[in-house]
Amino acid sequence: MGYGKRIDILCSLLKKTTTFADVGCDHGYCSEYMLKNGLCEFAILSDISKGSLQKAKTLLSSYIEEGKAKAVLGNGFFGVPKDTQEVLIAGMGGEEIVEILSHEIYGFMPEVFVFQPMLNPDKLRFYILENGGYIERDFTFEGGGKYYDVIVGRKRKDEKKQSYTAMELEFGYDNIRERGEAFLARTARKLKDVQGFLQNENLQEKSREELLSRQERLRKVLNNEVE
Ligand SMILES: C[S@@+](CC[C@H](N)C(=O)[O-])C[C@H]1O[C@@H](n2cnc3c(N)ncnc32)[C@H](O)[C@@H]1O
Incomplete structure (x- = not known):
């Protein structure tokens, strides 16, 4: 094309x-x-x-x-x-x-x-x-x-x-099932970004909680720990 x-x-x-x-x-x-x-x-x-x-x-x-x-x-x-x-x-x-x-x-x-x-x-x-x-x-x-x-x-x-789980809604059904190369590479990049943001000591409590929760979801996806 x-x-x-x-x-x-x-x-x-x-x-x-x-x-x-x-x-x-x-x-x-x-x-x-x-x-x-x-x-x-x-x-x-x-x-x-x-x-x-x-x-x-x-x-x-x-x-x-x-x-x-x-x-x-x-x-x-x-x-x-x-x-x-x-x-x-x-x-x-x-x-x-x-x-x-x-x-x-x-x-x-x-x-x-x-x-x-x-x-x-x-x-x-x-x-x-x-x-x-x-x-x-x-x-x-x-x-x-x-x-x-x-x-x-x-x-x-x-x-x-169709009923998607919260993880499938957030990340995409085929991504969760197939764990394609592009998806995993992007997820690893996002995890790194979140870990970088968490280094900031001046984060508000709410932002820190949201980032920690996101970090956990990204980590679970990368480790294939999704239900
Ligand atoms: C980033 S370009 C994408 C162009 C092409 N679809 C592509 O994927 O390469 C976004 C285009 O959508 C147009 N656009 C943005 N909002 C729109 C809307 N509500 N209705 C129609 N066109 C819109 C913009 O003017 C622009 O030309």
Whole structure:
């Protein structure tokens, strides 16, 4: 694919579909991948920033002219119909993704989704499970020396609601089960950071307690002591 490791991994997780929306598309690479490879019939490129959207519009101008793509300037799912079959939201905070999904007018749980939150993946996992989503894959990967969480899933059909433990919500179901290299390396790095913060003698009692509890959870994960 050649878009860089993070984007290439995201592209590899996308499924063949009819309508695809890339919300917060910026450059538009993932939509280009979908259209170029015949993986969708129609793509919606959406971004809240005019400058960002312009990049995707320029990259995909021929598809827009052909009627195979449209660009939408707006917040979240504004301009993204609720029957859009597959949605990618990557590179935003987990809380921001929850805001988009839960928006009182435009929000919906997509039929198929790939979310790559930069922060607070636990909040996004919780929202998905509580609001009609089904998580199929949920893991950490490395790209360009940084670590990313990705959550792949779909709207829940007849299955029972998935029940994640507190550790699975915090760290990701597949991470806890599979203990992949990227996940363990990131966890070790986080543990080191927490241990560094704990060296600070001026920490408030509450912060120290929170850090100690986090240290314990990270240590348990690394030692595979999770239930
Ligand atoms: C860090 S970039 C990520 C771009 C691309 N999705 C990726 O993963 O490489 C985040 C993009 O999301 C857009 N964005 C942020 N909040 C948004 C929102 N609420 N609705 C739509 N776009 C948003 C920004 O303008 C920016 O272009």
